[in-house]
Amino acid sequence: MSSFTHSVYLDSEKCKGCINCIKRCPTGAIRVRGGKAHIIKEFCIDCGECVRVCPHHAKKTRYDSLDTMKEYKYKVALPAPSFYAQFNNVTDTGIILKALIKLGFDAVFEVAAAAEMVSEMSRKYIADHPEGKPYISTACPSIIRLIRVRFPELIDRMLPIITPADLAAQLAAAEAMEKTGLKREEIGIFFLSPCPAKVTSVADPLGIEKSEIDRVLAIKKVYTALLPHMKHDDAGDNEYKRAGRIGVSWGITGGEVGGLLIDNYIAADGIENVIRVLEDLEDSKISGVDFIELNSCTGGCVGGVLQVENPYVAKTKLKLLRKYMPIAGSHLDGKVPENSFWTKEVEFIPVFRLGATPKESMEIMQKIDELAEALPGLDCGSCGAPSCRALAEDIIRGVANERDCIHLLKRYLHKISSDLNSL
Amino acid sequence: MCMTMKLHFDVSGEDFTRAGEASGKVKSKLKQLGIAPDAVRRVAIALYEGEINLVIHAGGGEIDVEISPENIKMVLSDKGPGIADVEKAMTEGFSTATESIRSLGFGAGMGLPNMKKYSDEMKIDTKLGEGTRIFMQINL
Numbered sequence: 200m201s202s203f204t205h206s207v208y209l210d211s212e213k214c215k216g217c218i219n220c221i222k223r224c225p226t227g228a229i230r231v232r233g234g235k236a237h238i239i240k241e242f243c244i245d246c247g248e249c250v251r252v253c254p255h256h257a258k259k260t261r262y263d264s265l266d267t268m269k270e271y272k273y274k275v276a277l278p279a280p281s282f283y284a285q286f287n288n289v290t291d292t293g294i295i296l297k298a299l300i301k302l303g304f305d306a307v308f309e310v311a312a313a314a315e316m317v318s319e320m321s322r323k324y325i326a327d328h329p330e331g332k333p334y335i336s337t338a339c340p341s342i343i344r345l346i347r348v349r350f351p352e353l354i355d356r357m358l359p360i361i362t363p364a365d366l367a368a369q370l371a372a373a374e375a376m377e378k379t380g381l382k383r384e385e386i387g388i389f390f391l392s393p394c395p396a397k398v399t400s401v402a403d404p405l406g407i408e409k410s411e412i413d414r415v416l417a418i419k420k421v422y423t424a425l426l427p428h429m430k431h432d433d434a435g436d437n438e439y440k441r442a443g444r445i446g447v448s449w450g451i452t453g454g455e456v457g458g459l460l461i462d463n464y465i466a467a468d469g470i471e472n473v474i475r476v477l478e479d480l481e482d483s484k485i486s487g488v489d490f491i492e493l494n495s496c497t498g499g500c501v502g503g504v505l506q507v508e509n510p511y512v513a514k515t516k517l518k519l520l521r522k523y524m525p526i527a528g529s530h531l532d533g534k535v536p537e538n539s540f541w542t543k544e545v546e547f548i549p550v551f552r553l554g555a556t557p558k559e560s561m562e563i564m565q566k567i568d569e570l571a572e573a574l575p576g577l578d579c580g581s582c583g584a585p586s587c588r589a590l591a592e593d594i595i596r597g598v599a600n601e602r603d604c605i606h607l608l609k610r611y612l613h614k615i616s617s618d619l620n621s622l
Numbered sequence: 623m624c625m626t627m628k629l630h631f632d633v634s635g636e637d638f639t640r641a642g643e644a645s646g647k648v649k650s651k652l653k654q655l656g657i658a659p660d661a662v663r664r665v666a667i668a669l670y671e672g673e674i675n676l677v678i679h680a681g682g683g684e685i686d687v688e689i690s691p692e693n694i695k696m697v698l699s700d701k702g703p704g705i706a707d708v709e710k711a712m713t714e715g716f717s718t719a720t721e722s723i724r725s726l727g728f729g730a731g732m733g734l735p736n737m738k739k740y741s742d743e744m745k746i747d748t749k750l751g752e753g754t755r756i757f758m759q760i761n762l
């Protein structure tokens with residue numbers, strides 16, 4: 200059973216108790232109680248929408264600090280493909296890779312290189328298992344989490360291949376041990392993450408027992424530290440540059456399917472759009488497609504909340520950057536890396552279910568329906584719940600009160616005052 | 623006490639973009655109730671087909687759903703043109719949909735056959751010029 204670990208958290212000092220986040224959360228996971236927001240951990244999928252929307256910057260992401268580099272004898276940086284799209288005037292990834300070394304890393308393993316291998320494995324897996332089509336991509340951990348709690352019928356459609364970041368970590372760790380003779384714990388594998396979802400997936404992986412990633416850094420933090428080390432003279436090939444166009448393209452929507460070399464696919468991004476695609480897929484309204492790429496963030500990982508650049512600008516930068524790259528730089532060479540498939544079942548966790556049995560749930564739902572009828576139906580959010588119905592559910596669950604509704608409270612106060620007047 | 627939950631929906635014949643609203647709402651209720659995922663999916667598919675038929679062929683209508691721990695009963699009723707030959711309408715591939723409807727991706731003649739396939743019981747009452755009433759049941 201999962202522990203519901205999360206990387207998005209609230210800075211309660213900064214939280215003003217406004218209702219921007221509760222309205223935006225795609226799974227209805229946030230409530231404002233006692234003047235502060237609370238995240239219901241069972242519902243949260245770490246998509247980062249609340250981080251994006253909070254005007255007071257009270258929603259934050261947990262990640263490791265650059266100082267943790269000191270803890271390891273040998274450090275490898277794993278830049279996400281979207282990382283390359285953050286910089287101005289960079290026409291060659293060599294500049295970025297070299298700068299990472301100057302920043303203090305001993306080696307760099309491009310996630311984009313591992314992505315090319317995942318593309319190759321995916322092509323083969325889909326061809327060998329046509330019965331499971333259409334497959335859903337599993338590179339975005341937010342989407343896996345969403346499916347796990349809301350779309351049980353679709354769990355079997357998820358492509359059971361580990362993420363490019365996890366594969367890169369495995370390969371990088373093995374390479375580093377071989378090269379240095381150091382013990383595994385003396386080597387630090389650092390993933391440069393676009394989002395909280397990836398941070399969570401390292402602490403609480405789905406589909407695999409354990410991630411080989413040791414530390415997760417935020418792209419925005421590395422970005423600032425890296426700028427002074429970027430030099431145009433470093434353009435060109437170097438030993439760390441192994442990814443081509445297919446791998447780098449994983450950073451934007453359509454990149455993963457691009458690597459599958461098929462036409463009959465769907466590529467959707469933005470969590471609300473993704474939910475619509477999943478609903479339609481669940482209802483068998485989608486046919487004739489082999490693969491469905493889903494990214495929680497608009498634009499794909501360039502839209503992650505730990506990025507620096509505007510996702511649309513980043514997308515253009517990435518396209519310019521990949522223009523003169525070879526189609527792919529990394530290949531499987533006939534052998535599939537060990538542990539590159541899921542070994543653990545992703546289980547359905549019915550967190551939204553009301554009761555233990557359908558009968559009990561029906562009794563509960565009837566009570567909720569009655570209560571919801573009595574509420575004003577304005578969905579104003581003043582009670583701290585995203586909708587009147589959500590408040591009704593909270594009241595029945597015993598975590599809220601009818602008088603949390605300011606409209607009912609007003610009515611109640613009116614009644615008291617007129618009762619007093621008539622004394 | 624026999625536990626049931628009733629839901630009612632008016633389906634507009636004018637607004638194509640809203641077709642699917644009723645089946646979507648039923649689906650999310652069933653999920654919250656913890657009904658088996660496979661049954662939820664069958665209800666969603668069968669009901670959506672019926673809902674679309676109401677919009678395309680009957681100018682709208684009504685949907686009544688009754689949920690109990692034993693089964694889910696659905697009634698789709700309309701005051702549309704009625705179905706001339708039910709047996710024919712039930713055959714895969716039969717459709718009277720116009721060219722413009724087909725261009726929207728409907729009219730494969732698979733709706734009624736799918737409703738039959740995904741439900742455990744199905745009954746059609748129809749009278750030309752008066753309307754159609756379709757009953758479907760899915761057992762849990």
Ligand SMILES: Nc1ncnc2c1ncn2[C@@H]1O[C@H](COP(=O)(O)OP(=O)(O)OP(=O)(O)O)[C@@H](O)[C@H]1O
Nearest residue numbers: 675679680704711717718728729730731732733734
């Ligand atoms: N509620 C209804 N009122 C009148 N006629 C109907 C109704 N439902 C179905 N029909 C008739 O039955 C035919 C077959 O229906 P069915 O749902 O199987 O196929 P379709 O709607 O034409 O195409 P598809 O459902 O594949 O998009 C329709 O073309 C129509 O003539």
Ligand code: SF4
Nearest residue numbers: 339394495496500503
């Ligand atoms: S789309 Fe990419 S950046 Fe956004 S949540 Fe998913 S993995 Fe993270």
Ligand SMILES: [Mg+2]
Nearest residue numbers: 671675733734
């Ligand atoms: Mg039809």
